[in-house]
Structure formats: C-alpha cells, structure tokens
C-alpha cells in the first residue's frame with residue numbers, strides 16, 4: 005500500500021470567524037427541540053473565545069447517513085450552543101452521543117471528544133465509555149439543565165475532558 | 171459498517187504541545203488520548219448546510235465591487251486520500267489576509283489597511299479529478315504577539331473534511347521561498363522536513379494565466395481507507 009503522506013494540520017488561528025461560521029451552523033437538526041450548550045475552557049480555567057466546535061451525530065433512529073452536522077464559534081465569551089434532536093443508539097452498539105471536534109487558536113491539531121447523555125441506560129454497555137478510565141468518564145456526560153443539556157469542554161487541567169485518538 | 175481509515179502517517183501532524191508557539195501552553199490536553207477504533211459516528215460523513223456554492227465563491231477577487239489590490243494569483247491542486255484516490259465533490263473552504271496582511275475581521279488590529287474590495291473568504295467543490303481552484307491575491311505576512319518581531323509567513327487557511335469526520339483537516343498553505351519560514355513556530359511545529367514541505371505550494375506555469383495571474387499548485391492528502399474496497403464487477 006502506498007505511503008500515506010498526509011498534509012499536516014495547522015491551527016485554525018484567531019481569524020476564522022468571518023469565514024467558517026454560517027447562519028445555520030448551530031442548527032444540527034432543523035426543528036429539533038434539544039438544546040446543547042457549553043463553554044470551552046483552557047488550562048487556567050479561562051473561557052476560550054476563539055474556538056470552533058463542530059458536531060456530528062446520528063438521527064433519532066441512530067442512522068448516520070443523514071450527516072447531521074453543526075458548527076458553532078465560541079466568540080465572544082467561550083460559549084457555544086446547538087439546536088438538535090436526541091440521537092438514537094448507533095449500529096455499533098454505542099449509546100446516544102454526539103461526536104465533537106474542537107478547533108482553536110493555540111491548538112495545532114483539532115481534538116475529538118463525545119457528548120453522552122446523563123441517566124441513559126445504554127451508557128453502561130457503551131463500548132467507547134468502557135475504555136475510558138472510570139474516574140474520567142463523567143467528563144463525557146452532559147449535565148441536564150432546565151432547557152436542555154450543558155457540556156463544558158476543558159482542554160487541560162483539572163477535570164480535563166477526555167479526548168480521543170480517532 | 172463504515173470503512174475504517176488508515177492510522178499510519180498521522181505523525182506528520184504537529185504535536186499539540188509546542189512551547190515555541192506560546193498559546194499551545196494552556197490549550198493542549200495533558201492526559202493521554204483514548205484510542206477509538208473504527209467508531210461508526212466519526213467515520214460518518216458530515217453534511218454542511220451552508221447552502222449551495224455560488225458562482226463567484228471560488229474567486230476572491232470578484233466578490234466585491236472592484237478589484238482588490240495585490241498580486242493576483244491562481245491557487246489550484248488536487249485533493250486525494252492517502253491511497254492516491256481523488257476526492258471528488260469535496261468542499262474546500264479557504265480564508266486569508268489581504269495583500270497588506272490584514273484580515274477582514276474586527277478583532278484583527280494589525281495597523282495595515284483594509285481593502286474594501288477583498289473579503290478573503292472562498293469555497294469551492296473539487297471536480298471529478300479532485301481538483302480545486304481559487305482566484306485570489308497573495309496574502310501579506312502579518313505580525314503577531316508570540317515573540318519579539320514575530321511575523322507569520324504569507325499563508326492561506328484551508329478547511330476540508332474528506333470522507334469522514336475522522337479525516338477532517340484544517341491547515342495552512344504557504345508560498346515557496348518565504349524567508350519567514352525558519353522563524354515561524356506554527357509552521358515549524360511540523361518537525362519532519364518533508365511533511366513541512368508538503369504545506370508549501372509550488373509556482374506552476376500551467377496554472378499561470380498569461381497577462382493576468384501567476385499560478386500556484388498545492389496538493390492536499392487526507393486520510394484514506396484502511397483497506398481498498400473493491401466493488402462487485404460482473405463477468
């Protein structure tokens with residue numbers, strides 16, 4: 005097999021805000037009633053106002069061929085918010101979840117993480133959560149709020165979010 | 171079952187902990203990444219609902235009322251996967267500073283002129299051969315506050331997806347022979363020289379248009395499938 009000479013990644017930089025976000029970006033699923041919001045924090049606990057969060061998820065039936073995708077900048081206060089539907093469990097036996105990519109100034113190569121839902125019975129059998137050290141698993145579980153779910157992303161430090169080598 | 175992606179070759183990417191680029195200090199995870207093998211979701215293909223590509227989206231010199239100042243260039247190349255297969259119908263998003271080194275974003279405080287005729291944003295789809303093509307002006311270098319006399323070499327930011335969330339790539343294309351290369355910790359974060367050179371476009375006479383624009387060629391390679399999938403062929 006030929007050598008895979010990949011083009012290396014570089015940071016998204018600070019000035020993507022006029023280019024990558026688009027009006028429908030934070031709407032993952034049209035007409036969805038699930039609100040997912042959160043803040044990206046750095047290793048000093050400060051919000052990261054120049055990150056870009058992207059999500060990909062299954063539809064309510066667990067199907068991935070719809071390509072349900074969202075993109076939201078964290079400007080100006082480090083916060084992001086998506087409107088979507090609650091995904092169904094996927095065919096590989098995973099509990100309902102969203103795949104997440106974080107880009108940021110100061111991040112030379114983006115990071116992958118996942119959002120799972122609290123109180124979900126299927127979490128116990130999820131093959132991805134199973135390989136995450138138990139004391140860090142909670143960083144992948146969103147917190148239920150009055151109007152949806154909150155998922156904060158900590159790039160470094162105490163309660164650092166679990167990131168995946170995908 | 172989604173097609174798994176190759177896991178080799180990813181050491182071309184920069185280490186997220188790169189002290190010379192100071193902003194990495196508080197923004198890279200310290201805990202080891204947890205390996206995910208062939209996850210269905212990350213191997214799925216995202217659909218961007220950003221609307222159809224408009225006819226002038228690829229021409230950054232024709233999106234405003236008049237011609238932007240600067241050196242008009244054509245930037246073109248092929249997008250392929252790590253097995254050499256062209257990636258057709260691939261969305262390519264680009265953004266850049268103007269010829270003076272200033273981004274059309276309010277947060278950019280560099281004391282260089284804005285150009286009312288240049289937004290610095292483009293997108294296009296690759297054709298059947300995986301070829302993309304943009305018309306733009308060569309971006310200027312710009313200062314930043316990473317260290318004393320820090321200047322970024324001229325670059326164009328590129329964003330692509332490949333076939334899956336897991337083949338996502340955001341990177342920067344550089345111009346050949348830029349004297350700022352050795353001083354730029356972002357570019358130098360790619361420590362393998364051959365990999366670093368893969369971020370540098372080449373002047374290209376075929377892409378050059380007589381009496382109109384110089385041409386640069388820059389090919390992009392995204393993660394390819396782990397095993398070649400043969401389609402059933404009758405007979």
Ligand SMILES: [Fe+2]
Pocket residue numbers: 017019267322325327
């Ligand atoms: Fe830049």
